[in-house]
Amino acid sequence: METRTGTAFDEHYTLIEKGDRLVRQSVVSVMASHDRIQRSRTLAADSQSWNRQHRRRWTAALAAVIGKKLRDGCLPSEPPLRIIGGPGTGHRCVVCEGKLRPTHLMVELLANGNETLLMHGDCFANWNAALGIGHSGGAIRSVRTG
Numbered sequence: 491m492e493t494r495t496g497t498a499f500d501e502h503y504t505l506i507e508k509g510d511r512l513v514r515q516s517v518v519s520v521m522a523s524h525d526r527i528q529r530s531r532t533l534a535a536d537s538q539s540w541n542r543q544h545r546r547r548w549t550a551a552l553a554a555v556i557g558k559k560l561r562d563g564c565l566p567s568e569p570p571l572r573i574i575g576g577p578g579t580g581h582r583c584v585v586c587e588g589k590l591r592p593t594h595l596m597v598e599l600l601a602n603g604n605e606t607l608l609m610h611g612d613c614f615a616n617w618n619a620a621l622g623i624g625h626s627g628g629a630i631r632s633v634r635t636g
């Protein structure tokens with residue numbers, strides 16, 4: 491009888507020790523998670539800052555490219571007759587000459603002279619800004635516009 495009680499006590503004590511150890515491990519895990527969350531916030535803030543700087547530089551560089559292409563006649567200087575938006579098809583953007591990947595918004599437009607031009611949504615916005623219509627650097631939200 492004493493042995494059974496002793497065994498039951500030992501089992502309870504072992505469970506209490508195990509529970510105590512698990513609580514201590516949980517506290518350590520929670521503290522580590524807080525540290526990781528804080529590091530992620532710092533990285534996200536740095537990333538946003540880099541993104542804003544990159545976007546400013548990219549917009550300025552793109553404006554120069556668009557200006558040259560407008561002067562050279564490589565881009566129309568009139569607003570398009572028709573605009574269609576959708577995912578990229580793998581072709582090259584007529585503005586920045588980057589690849590129009592399926593993850594990019596691609597704008598297909600019919601310009602004067604029935605020429606079809608393909609460009610990124612952001613490049614389209616910057617081209618519009620150069621023509622004095624629309625705005626530059628903003629995200630274009632709609633996938634299909636016409």
Ligand SMILES: [Zn+2]
Nearest residue numbers: 583586610613
């Ligand atoms: Zn582009």
